[in-house]
Amino acid sequence: MKTTIAALLLATITATAALAGAGHGDDMRAYGEPGSPGHAARTIRIEMRETDDGMAFNPSKLLVRKDEQIRFVITNIGEIDHEMVVGTVDENLEHGRQMAMHPDMEHDDPNAIRLTPNAQGEIIWKFSNAGEFDFSCLIPGHREGGMFGTIIVK
Numbered sequence: 001m002k003t004t005i006a007a008l009l010l011a012t013i014t015a016t017a018a019l020a021g022a023g024h025g026d027d028m029r030a031y032g033e034p035g036s037p038g039h040a041a042r043t044i045r046i047e048m049r050e051t052d053d054g055m056a057f058n059p060s061k062l063l064v065r066k067d068e069q070i071r072f073v074i075t076n077i078g079e080i081d082h083e084m085v086v087g088t089v090d091e092n093l094e095h096g097r098q099m100a101m102h103p104d105m106e107h108d109d110p111n112a113i114r115l116t117p118n119a120q121g122e123i124i125w126k127f128s129n130a131g132e133f134d135f136s137c138l139i140p141g142h143r144e145g146g147m148f149g150t151i152i153v154k
Contacts (some may be wrong), residue, residue: 042068042070046075048082064153069124072122083139084123086151087135110123130153135150
């Protein structure tokens with residue numbers, strides 16, 4: 001019994017630490033920081049949907065300038081819930097593993113949004129560092145079904 005409790009405690013600590021690096025900690029991240037609604041931003045519209053082959057974002061590849069603030073307007077045109085989480089590939093893959101273990105996990109992060117069918121929402125993000133970043137739907141099975149994209153910041 002003590003071994004089971006210790007294992008459960010270790011798993012909880014590990015999950016908490018992983019989530020802190022996946023958008024559940026402070027607001028400055030490798031790929032930038034939350035944007036300011038009062039400042040000008042370029043708008044990029046993204047659709048989330050199911051396809052004959054799986055699931056997808058449209059578009060799935062974005063080009064952004066370093067220090068540019070983006071207002072993502074995201075629309076779920078699919079028939080099931082989807083989400084968009086901006087991060088590094090490693091962060092999103094780890095976050096996806098945590099969500100597979102805790103499928104009812106909810107997000108309250110400036111780099112993520114979950115939408116029901118026919119809903120629309122937005123993420124405002126400032127990309128303060130150059131590099132190649134990821135956006136994914138981390139609902140179990142969705143990223144694996146093709147629901148991810150790339151953000152190139154130059």
